[in-house]
Amino acid sequence: MVNVTASENHIEVRELRLSYGVKEVIHGISFDIRRNEILGVIGPAQSGKTSLLRCLNRTIDFTPDTHVSGTITVDGEDVRRVRNVYALRRKIGMVAPLPVGLPLSIYDNVAFAPRSAGLNRKGELDLMVEQCLRQAALWDEVKDRLDSLGTKLSGGQQQRLTIARALSHQPEILCLDEFSIAIDPVTTMRIEDVLKELRRHMTIILVTNLTQQARRLADRTMFLWKGEIVELDTTNVIFSDKPRDSRTRDYVEGIFG
Amino acid sequence: MNSAAGHVLFVETPAVRRKLRQEALAKWVFCAMAAAMVVPLLLIVGYLVVRAAPSLNLEFLLEVPKRGMTEGGIWPALIGTIYLVFISLAVSAPIGILAAIYLNEYARDNWFNRVINLAVINLAGVPSIVHALFGLGAFVYAAKFGYSIISASLTLAIMTLPVIIASTREALASVPQSFREACWNVGATRWQTIKSVVLPNSISGILTGVILQVSRAAGETAPVMFTGVVFFKSIERGDLFPYYLNEQCMALSMHLYTISTQVPGVKESIPYATAVVLLALVVMVNAAAISLRVYLRSRQKW
Numbered sequence: 001m002v003n004v005t006a007s008e009n010h011i012e013v014r015e016l017r018l019s020y021g022v023k024e025v026i027h028g029i030s031f032d033i034r035r036n037e038i039l040g041v042i043g044p045a046q047s048g049k050t051s052l053l054r055c056l057n058r059t060i061d062f063t064p065d066t067h068v069s070g071t072i073t074v075d076g077e078d079v080r081r082v083r084n085v086y087a088l089r090r091k092i093g094m095v096a097p098l099p100v101g102l103p104l105s106i107y108d109n110v111a112f113a114p115r116s117a118g119l120n121r122k123g124e125l126d127l128m129v130e131q132c133l134r135q136a137a138l139w140d141e142v143k144d145r146l147d148s149l150g151t152k153l154s155g156g157q158q159q160r161l162t163i164a165r166a167l168s169h170q171p172e173i174l175c176l177d178e179f180s181i182a183i184d185p186v187t188t189m190r191i192e193d194v195l196k197e198l199r200r201h202m203t204i205i206l207v208t209n210l211t212q213q214a215r216r217l218a219d220r221t222m223f224l225w226k227g228e229i230v231e232l233d234t235t236n237v238i239f240s241d242k243p244r245d246s247r248t249r250d251y252v253e254g255i256f257g
Numbered sequence: 258m259n260s261a262a263g264h265v266l267f268v269e270t271p272a273v274r275r276k277l278r279q280e281a282l283a284k285w286v287f288c289a290m291a292a293a294m295v296v297p298l299l300l301i302v303g304y305l306v307v308r309a310a311p312s313l314n315l316e317f318l319l320e321v322p323k324r325g326m327t328e329g330g331i332w333p334a335l336i337g338t339i340y341l342v343f344i345s346l347a348v349s350a351p352i353g354i355l356a357a358i359y360l361n362e363y364a365r366d367n368w369f370n371r372v373i374n375l376a377v378i379n380l381a382g383v384p385s386i387v388h389a390l391f392g393l394g395a396f397v398y399a400a401k402f403g404y405s406i407i408s409a410s411l412t413l414a415i416m417t418l419p420v421i422i423a424s425t426r427e428a429l430a431s432v433p434q435s436f437r438e439a440c441w442n443v444g445a446t447r448w449q450t451i452k453s454v455v456l457p458n459s460i461s462g463i464l465t466g467v468i469l470q471v472s473r474a475a476g477e478t479a480p481v482m483f484t485g486v487v488f489f490k491s492i493e494r495g496d497l498f499p500y501y502l503n504e505q506c507m508a509l510s511m512h513l514y515t516i517s518t519q520v521p522g523v524k525e526s527i528p529y530a531t532a533v534v535l536l537a538l539v540v541m542v543n544a545a546a547i548s549l550r551v552y553l554r555s556r557q558k559w
Contacts, residue, residue, distance in 0.1 A: 059441050064366050090444035100439040103458055112453065113443035162439070169443055 010035040015070035040218030093166030097178040099158035101150030109150040113169040136164035156187035309529035337506035345413035353421030361429040381419035409485030417470040424466025428459040461553030468546035472539040478510040
């Protein structure tokens with residue numbers, strides 16, 4: 001059994017190193033993520049943000065020639081020793097930068113994960129699909145056409161569909177990787193409202209290129225640069241006049257480089 | 258003033274005229290080459306049909322060859338070709354498709370898989386006469402199937418296998434990687450991903466690749482003449498199941514070769530009619546492949 005004392009760290013990362021071939025992209029980072037917090041992760045491209053998420057749910061395994069060292073624990077369990085990676089991945093919802101509606105109906109898009117996990121009863125699935133689509137603020141727009149294709153939705157709707165799918169396996173952790181990159185500001189704000197709602201029973205990792213988004217949502221923010229943590233502190237401090245590292249201020253004020 | 262400036266802007270300078278001339282020339286050259294490809298086809302088909310006309314009727318399809326193959330029809334060869342094509346593809350399609358799924362979806366990039374890849378590419382490049390000799394050694398003698406339909410079909414299967422693997426891999430690779438990653442992210446296994454997302458969206462390409470091999474298997478002479486196809490085999494007219502699998506059979510490609518070169522005094526229109534039937538068979542299969550592709554593509558979902 002997992003021995004979790006409430007409000008302890010949900011995720012602990014220790015000395016995590018990751019290399020693709022001979023090129024090391026994450027250079028031994030350590031940090032904690034607390035239960036039910038929103039952790040903002042900011043940093044320019046190539047700083048290892050997406051790689052970090054892929055280490056967390058072990059989809060890094062699908063990339064050939066990668067080497068990971070150090071430990072990541074979720075609820076005290078080392079993810080790299082987890083044998084049932086599918087259960088691990090179901091525990092972690094993942095939303096990719098570009099919306100991916102699977103070429104299935106809207107209903108099947110959301111029901112895909114529960115079905116993969118072995119849930120097949122129609123009634124339960126119906127309930128689950130509705131609940132997830134509601135949580136993702138998409139239900140009202142699609143409730144009359146659940147049979148139409150997920151790929152036919154607009155970009156913003158597909159991204160909310162992606163979020164509904166990520167919620168469909170009832171994760172405890174939700175990772176959003178630059179989710180607003182392909183959608184308009186109004187939809188972005190709607191999803192941000194959804195996230196504020198979800199944080200009450202979920203830990204959220206919000207990787208974003210929009211520093212203001214981290215400022216709006218995150219409890220704490222981590223500035224990742226070239227595979228190292230420049231600074232990790234409460235969002236107030238990161239976005240204040242004097243964070244500990246001057247690079248942080250330069251980055252969030254847009255005078256970096 | 259503006260209109261004057263606009264007028265100057267659209268004046269044809271010598272450079273512009275040269276560019277337009279080159280454009281027109283390029284277009285006509287490309288178009289002519291494309292048309293040049295159609296001309297021989299029309300000539301061949303037209304010539305064949307005209308010469309074959311006296312023999313082209315249903316009776317010709319269903320009748321057996323008579324009077325030392327100088328008269329009569331082509332039924333034994335037609336049904337033999339159908340046998341060979343069906344059995345060879347029944348063997349090579351499942352193996353080829355499943356192997357391609359492994360190579361494209363599961364295999365990591367290591368030396369073992371590079372060897373498999375290399376083998377597939379090289380096998381696809383082996384001339385059919387070499388396949389024939391391999392079939393003779395492997396199936397007729399080593400496996401003791403003798404000169405039989407089964408040996409000839411297996412030889413054709415070996416010949417079509419690498420192409421089916423290659424075309425299936427192509428079809429699988431055309432499914433965007435992001436679909437797979439989305440499935441993996443929600444905890445689906447590779448097989449669940451393949452079953453529910455990858456295969457439904459690549460099936461049109463896979464089937465097209467397989468069906469195109471039908472025409473190849475039907476047209477090849479060399480691989481079957483050494484392994485199980487004979488000059489003549491006496492069967493009943495219109496019999497749907499005339500052959501046992503361990504027997505020899507006739508085939509259209511071989512029959513065409515025989516009556517054109519080996520048998521004296523064949524009625525003149527018969528070889529042409531045989532060629533037309535073979536061609537029509539191939540065209541029909543290709544047309545079926547195309548319409549199946551169009552149908553499945555219209556149901557494809559992105």
